[in-house]
Structure formats: C-alpha cells, structure tokens
Amino acid sequence: MERQFTKEIESLRLGDGETFHGEGILAVTKALLQSGVSYVGGYQGAPVSHLLDVMVQAKDYLDELGVHVEACTSEASAAAMLGASINYPARGAVTWKSIVGTNVAADALSYLASAGVMGGTLIVLGEDYGEGGVVAQERSHAFALKSLMWLLDPRPNLSTIATMVERGFELSEASNTPVMMELRIRACHVRGSFKSKNNVAPAVSTLHKLDGPPKEFIYDRLAHPPATFRQEKLKSDVRLPAARRFIAEHKLNEVFPGTENIGIVVQGGLYNGLMRALRTLGLADAFGASRLPILALNVVYPLVPEEIIGFSKNKAAVLVLEEGQPEFIEQEIATFLRRADVPGKLHGKDFMHMAGEYNLEAMVRGLSRFVELHAPHLDTSSGAAWMQSVQRTKEKASATLAALPVRPPTFCVGCPERPVFSAMKLVANDIGRPHVSMDVGCHAFASFEPFSQGNTLLGYGMSLAAAAGVNPMSSKRAVAVMGDGGFWHNGLLSGVASNLMNKGDGVLVIMKNGYASATGTQELLSSPPEDARMIAVGESAAGADRTIENTLSGLGVKWLRTVNNYDVAAMAKTYREAMTTPEKGLKVIVAEGECQLERQRRLKPQVAKNLADGKRTVRVKYGVDEDTCTGDHSCIRLSGCPTLTVKDNPDPLRRDPVATVIDGCVGCGLCGENAHAAVLCPSFYRAEVIQNPSAWDKLKAKL
Ligand code: SF4
Ligand code: SF4
Numbered sequence: 001m002e003r004q005f006t007k008e009i010e011s012l013r014l015g016d017g018e019t020f021h022g023e024g025i026l027a028v029t030k031a032l033l034q035s036g037v038s039y040v041g042g043y044q045g046a047p048v049s050h051l052l053d054v055m056v057q058a059k060d061y062l063d064e065l066g067v068h069v070e071a072c073t074s075e076a077s078a079a080a081m082l083g084a085s086i087n088y089p090a091r092g093a094v095t096w097k098s099i100v101g102t103n104v105a106a107d108a109l110s111y112l113a114s115a116g117v118m119g120g121t122l123i124v125l126g127e128d129y130g131e132g133g134v135v136a137q138e139r140s141h142a143f144a145l146k147s148l149m150w151l152l153d154p155r156p157n158l159s160t161i162a163t164m165v166e167r168g169f170e171l172s173e174a175s176n177t178p179v180m181m182e183l184r185i186r187a188c189h190v191r192g193s194f195k196s197k198n199n200v201a202p203a204v205s206t207l208h209k210l211d212g213p214p215k216e217f218i219y220d221r222l223a224h225p226p227a228t229f230r231q232e233k234l235k236s237d238v239r240l241p242a243a244r245r246f247i248a249e250h251k252l253n254e255v256f257p258g259t260e261n262i263g264i265v266v267q268g269g270l271y272n273g274l275m276r277a278l279r280t281l282g283l284a285d286a287f288g289a290s291r292l293p294i295l296a297l298n299v300v301y302p303l304v305p306e307e308i309i310g311f312s313k314n315k316a317a318v319l320v321l322e323e324g325q326p327e328f329i330e331q332e333i334a335t336f337l338r339r340a341d342v343p344g345k346l347h348g349k350d351f352m353h354m355a356g357e358y359n360l361e362a363m364v365r366g367l368s369r370f371v372e373l374h375a376p377h378l379d380t381s382s383g384a385a386w387m388q389s390v391q392r393t394k395e396k397a398s399a400t401l402a403a404l405p406v407r408p409p410t411f412c413v414g415c416p417e418r419p420v421f422s423a424m425k426l427v428a429n430d431i432g433r434p435h436v437s438m439d440v441g442c443h444a445f446a447s448f449e450p451f452s453q454g455n456t457l458l459g460y461g462m463s464l465a466a467a468a469g470v471n472p473m474s475s476k477r478a479v480a481v482m483g484d485g486g487f488w489h490n491g492l493l494s495g496v497a498s499n500l501m502n503k504g505d506g507v508l509v510i511m512k513n514g515y516a517s518a519t520g521t522q523e524l525l526s527s528p529p530e531d532a533r534m535i536a537v538g539e540s541a542a543g544a545d546r547t548i549e550n551t552l553s554g555l556g557v558k559w560l561r562t563v564n565n566y567d568v569a570a571m572a573k574t575y576r577e578a579m580t581t582p583e584k585g586l587k588v589i590v591a592e593g594e595c596q597l598e599r600q601r602r603l604k605p606q607v608a609k610n611l612a613d614g615k616r617t618v619r620v621k622y623g624v625d626e627d628t629c630t631g632d633h634s635c636i637r638l639s640g641c642p643t644l645t646v647k648d649n650p651d652p653l654r655r656d657p658v659a660t661v662i663d664g665c666v667g668c669g670l671c672g673e674n675a676h677a678a679v680l681c682p683s684f685y686r687a688e689v690i691q692n693p694s695a696w697d698k699l700k701a702k703l
Contacts, residue, residue, distance in 0.1 A: 003520070003601065008050070009058040014196040020158070025050050025188040027158040028124055028181075031165035036200035038090035038119070039068040041081040043104075043489075044519040045097025046134070047188035048126035052095055053520060066205025071522065074489050079105035082112050082178065085119035086221050087214050090204040091169050098125035098182065099138040100440075100460065104490070106143065109178070111223040113147035114231045116176040116239065119204075120169030123149075127182040127269070129324055130357030137355070139324045140182050144301040148235040150179045150243055151301040155254070155271040156187035159194040164298055167252055171299075175243035177235075182300075184269050244304045253307055258293035262374045263311060264367075265333065266321040268298040270358055274321060277363035281371070281383035291378065292371075300329060305336045313342050317374040319367070320348035323358045345374070361390055408448035413643050414600075414668035416540070416565040416593025417443050417511050421451040422638045422674055423571035424479070424509075428453075431579060434476045434507075439463035439491070441483035442518045442595075443511050450640045454481075461486035464495025464508050471506040477579050477587075479507045484548060485516035488525055492551065499586045500556050507578045508588045512562075513595040514542040521598045528594070533602060540564075540594040549590055557588050565593030568673040596666060611691055619689040620667030624659045628683035631656030635684070638674045641665075659683070 012030055014020050020030055029051050032040060042052045055062065055069045062069055072078040078094040085092045096105065102125060112121070128135050144151035150171060154164040164181065172179040204210060220227045247253065253268075266274050274294070278284035283291045295311045297303070312318045312333075320330040330348035337346060352358065352366040364383050371378050411418045421443075428434065438444050438454035439461065447454035458466040463480040471478040482491045487510055499506065514528050515521040525547055532544030543562075552560055559581070563574050571591065578587040610617050624635075626649070636644055636659060643664040646657040661671065667686075675684045690697050 003053075005050070005054045005057050008054045009061065012054070012058055012061060012199070015198045016196070018196050019193050020196040021193045022158075022191065023050065023188065024156060024158060024161050024183060024190045024192075026054065027162045027192075027194060028165055028183070029054050030196060031162040032093050032122075033065065033067070033199040034162070034197045035120075035166050035169045036091055036202045037067060037093050037169075038202040038204050039070070039081065039084060039092045040094070041070040041072045041078040041092075042095035042124075043072050043075045043078055043097075043101060044516060044522045045101060045126060045128075046519065047128065047185045048095045048097060048124055048183065049520045049522070051124060053522065063206070065199060065201050066207035067202065068206050073525070075101035075105040076108055079108035079112065079123070082108070082117070082121045082123070085117040085121045086112070086115050087218075088119055088204055088210060090119040091121070091202065092119060093122040093124060095124040096126070097128055097135065098140040099128070100135045101125070102140050102143050104460070109143065109149070110147055112178050113149045113235075114223040114228055115221055116231065116234065117172060117178055118176065120172035121178045122165065122168045122172065123178060123180040125180055125182045126188060127184045129184065131359065132185045137324075139328075140180060141301065141324075141328050144180060145328060148177070148240065150175070150177055150299065152179060152181040152298060153267045153269040153300045154181065154183075154187070154298045155268045155296055156184070156190045157272075158190070158192040160268070160298065161187070162194050164252070167250060170250075171243060171246050171252070174246040175239045177239045177243060182269065186272075187269055190272075240302055243302055247299050247302070248304050248307060252299050253304070254296045254298065255311060256288070256290060256294040256296065259291050260293070260375055260378070261315050262317045262319075262370070263293040263295065263315045264319050264321060265295045265297065265308070265311065265329075267300055267323060267329070268296050270321055270323060271296045273358060273360060273363055276360055277367055280360065280364050280386050281367060281380045283367075283371070283378065283380065297329070303329065303332055303336070305340075308333050308336045309340045309342055312337055312344055312346075313340075315344045317345040317347060317370070319351065319370045320346070321352065321358060321363070321366075322348060324356075325354045327354075361387070409445060410448060410640050410642060411442060411445050412597050413641060413664050414596040414666035414670075415442065416513055416542075416596060416668075417446070417591070418640060419565045419568050419593070419670045419673060420509065420511065420571055420591045421446040421453060422670065423568050423575055423677070424453060425451055425638060426568070426572050426678055427576045427579065431576070432476060434579065435467065435470050435474055435478040437463040437467040437470070437478060437480040439480070439482040439486045440518070441486055441511070442513075443481050443483055446481070450637045459490070461488075461490025461492075462494060464491060464506070465498055467506055468498065468502070468504060471504065477505060477507050479509065479579075481509045481511070483511045483517070484513065484524055484526055485518070487548060492555075496552065496555060496557070496586070496588075503584075504586060505584060506586060507575075508586060509575075510548060510588065510590050512542050512548055512590050512592045513598075514545075515595050515598055517595040517597065521595055521601075540592065540599070542594040543592050552588055552590075558585055559583055559587040560590070561588070562590040562592055565591045566669050566673060568670070568677040572677055596668065600666065614692050616694050616697070617691045619691070620669075621661070621665050621687050621689055622667060622669075622671040623661050623685050623687055625683045625685060626650055626658045626660070628681060629658040630681055630683075631658050633659060634678070635659055635671065635674060635680055638678055638680075639670055641670065644671060
C-alpha cells in the first residue's frame with residue numbers, strides 16, 4: 001500500500017497527559033494500545049480501514065510492545081483469531097465493516113460468544129448504515145441480541161470513544177463475553193482530541209510468550225455439546241447480570257440533566273446529531289446544555305433496567321431515538337417500563353421513521369412533534385423556521401436539478417477495469433447480452449452507465465456462486481466478475497471450488513489489479529512483490545505474481561487465459577471465445593492490469609523526483625482531433641473515462657459537441673484501443689509530452 005501513515009504512527013507513541021489529535025477511528029487505535037491489547041486483526045473496509053492500515057504500517061513500534069498484528073484474509077478469519085482470548089488472559093481486538101463483515105464472521109462469533117472469553121475481546125465495527133452507506137442496510141444490533149454479545153455505541157467524541165475502548169475490555173473480562181463497538185461513518189471520521197495515556201505492553205505477547213496450553217484441560221471452554229447447553233444458560237444467568245452490574249457501577253451510560261419533565265433516551269452514536277437538532281429547535285445551547293434531560297446509551301446492549309426505569313419514572317413522557325429497524329431498544333424499554341408500572345408515555349418509532357438514517361431534518365421533525373404534544377409551553381419556532389427554509393431549498397434544488405443529467409459514480413481515470421467492460425460490451429453487441437453476476441469491488445461501477453452490466457450482487461467473492469443457479473437455465477453462458485480481493489476473500493472456495501465440484505460451466509472474469517483496491521489498496525496474497533513494483537515503474541506490476549493462475553490450475557481449471565486489460569481487441573477475442581467455445585467446464589479469464597490509483601501513487605513522486613533532477617521525462621496523453629470528430633460520441637459510450645468528455649464544436653457550421661480529452665488523462669491507452677477494436681473514427685491521437693528534453697528531442701522538434 002503506497003499511502004503512508006507516518007504522522008498517525010507517531011501519535012500512537014504519545015504518553016501520559018499528551019494530547020492526541022486526529023480522527024475517531026485513530027483514537028480507537030491509540031486506545032487499544034493504552035488497554036494493553038496483545039493482538040489485533042481484521043479485514044479492511046470503510047469506515048474502519050485506517051485502524052488496521054495504521055497498525056500494519058506501525059509494525060516496528062508494535063514489535064517493541066510485543067503486539068501481534070494480522071491483516072486477515074476475511075472477517076471470518078479475524079473473528080476466529082479472537083479464540084486466543086478463550087483460554088488465555090490476552091486482550092484481543094479485531095475490526096471490519098458491518099453488516100457485511102459481521103455476516104461473514106458470524107459462524108466464529110457464535111462459537112466465541114458461546115465459549116465465552118477470559119481475556120477481553122473487542123470487535124470494532126464500522127457501522128455502514130445511513131446516507132453514506134455502501135452495503136445492504138441492516139444493523140449489527142441483531143447479532144448482539146442473538147449471540148448475547150454486548151454492543152457499545154459511544155458518543156462521537158474522541159474522549160468518550162477512547163474511554164469506551166478501555167472500558168469495553170474491562171466489561172468483556174468482567175462478564176466473560178465478547179464486546180462489539182459500533183462506530184458509524186461520522187463517528188469514525190469525527191475529528192477532535194483527547195488526553196492520552198502511556199501504552200501498556202501486554203502481559204501475554206510476542207515478547208512474553210505462553211508456556212503452553214492451559215495446565216488444566218477445561219472442556220467447558222470448547223463450544224461443543226454438551227458444554228454448549230451449559231454455556232447457553234451461563235449467558236443469561238451469569239454473564240448478563242455481571243455485564244449489567246459493570247455497566248451501572250462504572251456509569252458507562254450518561255445522564256444529562258434538563259429542566260423539563262419529559263426526556264430523551266438516545267443511542268450514544270446519535271448524540272451529536274440530537275444536540276444539533278435540540279439547538280435548532282432552541283432547546284439547547286452550543287455547549288450541550290439541554291432543556292430536555294437525556295439518557296445517552298453508550299452501551300445499547302444490554303440495557304440496564306434500573307437505569308431506564310430510574311430515568312423514566314418521574315417523566316410525563318420519554319422519546320427513544322433509535323436509528324434503523326426494527327426498534328429493538330424501544331421494545332426492550334417498553335418491556336422494562338411496563339413490568340415496573342412506570343406511568344409516563346413512551347414514544348419512538350411513532351414519531352420517527354422506521355428505516356434509514358436519523359439525519360438532522362428527521363430529528364428536528366420528530367422532536368417537534370414530541371415537544372408539541374408533551375411540552376407545548378416550549379418555544380420551538382426557530383425549528384419550524386429552519387424546516388421551512390429546508391423545504392424551500394429542496395423545492396429550488398429539485399427545480400434546478402431536474403434539468404441536469406444524472407452523473408453516476410465511475411472508475412478512476414485510467415482504471416484497468418474499464419477496458420474489460422468495453423470489450424464485454426463490444427462482444428455483447430454481437431452475441432447478445434449475457435447474465436452478468438457482479439461482485440463487491442471497484443468493478444461494480446460497471447453496473448452504471450455507460451456499461452450497465454451486472455444483474456445481481458450477492459456479497460464479496462460470491463459472484464460465481466451467485467451464477468450457479470442461473471447458468472444451467474440460460475441459453476447463453478452466465479458471466480461472473482470478481483476482483484482479486486473477492487477471489488481470496490471467498491470466491492476461490494464458494495465460487496471456483498463449488499463450480500468444479502459440480503462440473504459447472506460459465507465464465508469467470510477475475511480482475512487482477514494487484515490489491516484490494518476498493519478498500520484502500522491493501523495487499524493480497526497475490527500482490528506484486530515490492531521489488532517488482534519498483535522495477536516496473538511506468539508499467540503494470542500486477543503481472544509480477546502468478547499465484548491466482550497457479551491456484552486455479554492446481555485446483556483443476558482447464559480453460560484459463562491471462563490477458564492484458566488494456567488490449568481491448570485481445571480481451572474481446574478471448575471473452576468471445578470463452579462465451580462461445582463448445583468446451584465444457586469453467587472458463588476463467590484473468591484480466592491483468594495494475595490498479596491505476598496505486599500505480600499513480602507510486603509513479604507521481606518518482607516522476608516529480610526525476611523532473612527535479614532534470615531527467616528527461618515522457619508523459620503519454622491522448623487527444624481528439626476536433627476537425628475529424630463527427631460528434632456521435634460512440635467513444636464515450638464505450639469508455640466512460642471522466643477525462644474523455646465533450647466541448648462545443650469549434651466549427652460554426654456544426655452543432656453537435658465534439659469529444660475532447662481534458663488534462664487529467666493518464667495515457668492509459670484505452671481511447672486508442674477502443675478506436676481500433678470498435679473500428680471507430682480516426683480522430684484519436686497519441687501525444688508524448690516530453691519534459692527536460694534531450695538535445696536530440698530539441699533537434700527533432702526543430703526539424
Ligand atoms: S481504485 Fe484502482 S481498480 Fe478501483 S477504480 Fe480506481 S484504478 Fe480502478
Ligand atoms: S487514454 Fe482515454 S481512457 Fe485512458 S486516461 Fe486518457 S482519456 Fe481516459
């Protein structure tokens with residue numbers, strides 16, 4: 001990974017009383033070290049990628065502390081790693097993107113929750129829910145409930161986040177239960193500071209190793225029948241009461257007093273949004289003093305009945321703010337209050353929407369209704385005025401935007417995956433559109449215009465498995481597209497092995513760009529070796545490793561081709577052959593081209609250095625001859641590159657805008673390839689921009 005976290009790594013070394021500045025997710029990273037964590041693992045994914053990325057790059061420092069770090073191949077392997085804390089007093093933390101990662105990890109998590117832990121375990125979840133989310137919209141809360149694992153949801157400020165990490169380990173140990181901590185996108189990226197503490201070198205570590213397995217063999221630590229039946233009882237009879245005691249004694253949930261006799265119970269993670277909404281309504285000041293009392297749940301599971309009853313019993317009404325569906329927290333609160341005969345009214349989803357994010361607008365609207373009904377003496381006119389102004393802005397925006405074309409997200413400029421979809425589109429023009437099973441990764445951008453390819457998306461590495469039911473029933477071979485990240489995550493076993501075992505057919509295109517690009521270009525088993533990347537400046541380094549091809553051959557794939565992505569004609573020929581050959585069995589095309597983002601990150605500093613050293617440097621750029629361009633834009637429909645766009649036709653006698661290449665072009669060559677493979681007009685040209693030209697270059701130019 002070419003991005004360097006040098007500054008962030010330095011801040012991991014801060015000691016007692018020094019001030020840590022940075023993002024929420026990096027506060028978690030620091031707090032893990034302050035908690036004496038022995039091992040850290042995880043699988044990258046927004047919004048928690050930085051936790052692991054920083055840890056991986058901080059290896060030298062972590063070696064000094066004796067902390068083991070592992071970049072796991074999936075969330076399942078990360079969850080299983082926590083098994084180290086079942087028998088040993090070693091604290092462990094893992095991280096991934098949820099809900100998808102938690103789904104993948106679910107098997108190991110069930111067993112871990114059943115066996116229980118001796119050393120504290122913390123699972124840091126990037127809760128990808130709401131308007132910025134990119135995965136199926138579900139909540140991690142359901143996993144906490146079904147497995148009886150505890151779920152923290154800290155208020156999004158760095159001190160609370162760091163404290164909850166430390167308390168999370170203690171809670172885990174006090175109740176022998178794994179603890180999860182959900183951090184929404186905004187909590188991960190919120191910036192702030194907190195007073196740091198010295199890091200704690202773990203008692204069990206790579207420096208202080210275990211003598212061996214536990215002296216006494218304890219069968220009960222295996223999640224295996226009959227022990228599982230006892231463990232199921234332990235969860236509710238022993239671990240749950242222990243957790244509730246710890247939460248209450250250490251005041252993990254916070255009460256903020258107010259002046260009114262109506263109150264709000266809020267998930268800790270929503271607290272900042274709530275304060276902004278109260279301020280908009282004129283019910284709180286800028287420093288967080290609210291007229292309505294608030295119970296902020298930094299622990300959303302388990303709830304402590306005494307805390308809920310204590311907060312609610314003298315109030316005329318309580319509003320529960322719980323984002324997403326179903327209303328787990330509200331239902332549990334209703335049960336507590338009903339059992340205790342607490343007389344006040346309970347509101348929640350009756351005033352707030354069931355599904356989707358609680359943004360500022362939703363909160364202001366819901367709170368207005370609540371206050372209007374139960375505290376009509378409060379003046380909330382500033383909130384009403386704000387809502388009206390939002391409405392006016394929306395109306396204005398919809399009138400303006402209606403006239404604008406949609407602008408879907410797309411691949412980076414020069415991305416190696418774009419030419420593959422150009423080739424697939426060209427072949428589909430001849431043989432008809434096949435069913436295309438997509439996967440998680442950058443290539444999913446091909447489901448948008450101008451490619452519009454992709455009929456299903458079933459999870460990371462699942463595309464080939466998702467085509468298994470379609471293929472036997474289709475007259476045309478179904479196509480599965482998968483990245484090299486997805487291949488190693490799940491695709492090899494769930495897709496390829498299953499296809500081979502069932503003597504399946506179909507076509508699999510593996511985008512071998514060298515890294516898990518969509519999550520920040522983390523390294524894979526098949527990433528090009530460091531030295532190959534350095535040698536290959538200006539060239540694709542993805543081909544420096546043959547692990548994927550060797551694995552497929554070893555597994556028994558007979559029809560296997562590796563093709564350079566940017567050679568559109570060759571790619572189209574190979575793809576056509578895969579789609580039409582009478583040969584039975586799985587056909588795999590390994591589409592090889594290094595992630596352009598990663599390539600440019602490596603290339604740019606080297607080019608800058610060459611220029612500063614006065615060395616001759618050549619940059620390739622493509623362009624369009626505006627006199628030749630007919631303005632039919634078939635090149636754009638085959639490419640979608642953001643730097644291939646349109647401009648006004650310079651010919652006053654022609655009205656259609658002409659194609660043009662703007663400055664960001666990285667000279668990937670796709671424009672030329674498409675023009676050739678699709679027999680487009682001859683308007684594209686390839687130019688070489690020479691900086692620090694040699695005497696020979698100058699003479700040639702003069703001539
Ligand atoms: S990150 Fe890499 S693979 Fe992903 S769209 Fe950008 S260039 Fe393509
Ligand atoms: S050559 Fe074409 S496709 Fe490649 S970066 Fe330049 S404009 Fe984009």
